[in-house]
Amino acid sequence: MKLLTSFKKSFLVSIWFMFLTFPIMVIRVNPIEEIIEWRWWNMLLVGGCSFVLSLLGRYFLEKKELMAKRVADSGVIATTFKKRLFEQRAFAVPILIIISFAAIIFPFIFSTYQTSIMTTALIYVVLGLGLNIVVGLAGLLDLGYVAFYAVGAYSYALLNYHFGMGFWAVLPIGAGLGAVFGLLLGFPVLRLRGDYLAIVTLGFGEIIRLILENWNDFSQGPSGIANISRPSLFGTQLGLEANTVYLYFIMIGFMIFTIFVVNRLQNSRIGRAWIALREDEIACQAMGIDKTRTKLNAFALGATWAGMMGVVFAAKTTFINPASFTFLESAIILSIVVMGGMGSIVGVIVAAFILILLPEYLRAFSDYRMLLFGCIMVVMMVFRPQGIISNVRRTYRYGNNKGQDINHRETEEV
């Protein structure tokens, strides 16, 4: 009986899809011979595909519900891969060693092109982790995160262009400017939340981009700034190839640094305050947390990372223009956070790699990139709304143990 209803529903879905795609998939006007081609085969194809996909979707949804029910019934939580990864040291350490080994030899076995792509992915990992503070932990939906990225990139580009300042000198400046802009955005939006906050941050992102595009005297407008110098190693400039490897390792270092800091922050007094703010703003305030300060903290810290990554980005591409900082970038970084799992460090890293590397390696399908992107998002939200790897709350030891003991168990290890 259940099978029959799902067949029936899938059949309706396929009819609906055939109807919807009829104008574009079936009718083709040939203006040269002035005839209309009726491609009925396409319609059958659409119908068949949607029927099968709908059936599959139904099957998996049912299976998922069954699984959830079984877990709830038995009361035993299965030892999943994820659980073992986080909780069993003997399991996590070898994996970490393999990953770090692979990360170290990567640029020496693969081409410069691959290394460069990997560096880009790492930049997005750090951006994702930065935005994760604002969106994942503090629950402030920020759609203009790319603005801080642009601030960092332009601060390096301009300081380098006018004063010849080097990468390492500008890095802290970029970070600082990012934080300042984070506060600048934070102040006016303190009272807003949810959708309203999203709209204002979206506007802020666009304002920064439009300023960069139109203020020619300052930013050289849409033509951008070229010949930005690459980072130097103890004062010596490296060749193009060596520099790609160098940047790769800089980014590896950045990623480790970021994971370290974010991990410590989220399990601290400040991190707990952020999560409390996300969970219930009124209760959070009633429990003695200064809402203003906590929000500004989150905005400033999130923006700091974007600022730093902007500097790295400018140094990597050696050319920047406002087109690199469109809303699409913000959307991708936000997708990384949402897809990875709000507040989950490992999830964000995995999602960043998937979302940045897949399009690179699937260049053959580049025409369908956005279509695939959309499909992945829809499928994700249906099957795993909590993200690839959802955040596990830290468990604490308590009772009569010594102070240092509480540091031993972390939800997410570096």
Add this chain to the structure above:
Amino acid sequence: MSLLNVTNLTMDFGGLRALDNINITVHENEIVAIIGPNGAGKTTFFNCITGMYTPTSGDILVNGTGGKTHRINGLKPNKVTEKGLARTFQNIRLFPDMTVLENVMIGKHCRTKASVIGAVFRGSETVQEEYEIVESSYELLRKVGLENSVNNLAKNLAYGEQRRLEIARALATEPVLLLLDEPAAGMNPHETKELDELIVRIRDEENIAILLIEHDMKLVMSLSDKIVVMDYGKQIAQGTPTEIQNNPEVIKAYLGEDFA
């Protein structure tokens, strides 16, 4: 010594006078109950003294932590909490996706001071502070009888347990006065009895005065030292449980003219 001294408190929402000249004093180790029909302004009163609303006129004085008297009208809720007033909510407002222990640890926020820098470098001071937060939070959970669900998510607790967790979280802010907004709402008689014992224990063991809003008359009468009755924003009576039970004004407000 009086902990909370509210004089001539008035709150207007536009043309509506939600609170009209309320005068309430809560002394040390006292349990005071506010009762009244729905819409009488009880929760509005709570919101005024905890900083959620800024009252139109009147004074709210607290002899809080540190022994000084503070006027807390218009202070932000987090400042009020720092002065020693902690509250629970009528509709439970926990942090659902945090563990039970973490919920209580949040309460410790205003009594601790680790900064961003401290959190990143995790010096010995921060480690010690974290240790103390965890230990004292666990201790509080033990007091309210939630020691077996320390690492569960707050949203997975039973209703009565959530109420108790809210009380533990409020206690974590180290208040001098605890404000409970309908703590027994939705509880069965057994849970209500446990709550009754818990409230008395908090008063006796922690030396915390309690101001509560409650509709469960049995609980109110057995628990409180003093009862304040409100109706349509006005304070219509004040006194011991026996006085209130025999007050014609109160009977009128609850049961109508015919019974007075």
